[in-house]
Amino acid sequence: MEFKSLQIKNFRSFEDISLNLSNKNIFFGLNDVGKTNLLTALRFVFDRDTRRNDFIDSDYFEKKTDTPIEILVTVDISDNNEDSGSVAKF
Numbered sequence: 001m002e003f004k005s006l007q008i009k010n011f012r013s014f015e016d017i018s019l020n021l022s023n024k025n026i027f028f029g030l031n032d033v034g035k036t037n038l039l040t041a042l043r044f045v046f047d048r049d050t051r052r053n054d055f056i057d058s059d060y061f062e063k064k065t066d067t068p069i070e071i072l073v074t075v076d077i078s079d080n081n082e083d084s085g086s087v088a089k090f
Helices: 035-046 048-052
Strands: 002-011 014-020 070-076 085-089
Touching: 002 035, 014 035, 035 048, 035 070
Parallel strands: none
Antiparallel strands: 002 014, 002 070, 070 085
């Protein structure tokens, strides 16, 4: 499995971001710029125990609970690294 991209909408400090990814990524920056929020979004997709808690008001960007949160991770699950990715959407 190889990560290809990540898109986050209306989640915590992210109104709408898109990132191209690879299997080796480094997230760095000043305090309070969203590194933990990005990792929490990934955890929400891949950890069913985290999903059981569902979202709370503070998980929505600027508490806009009328707009849905979208977290899309695109991964390539092919055996021969062809671009035949599969999308998981939560």
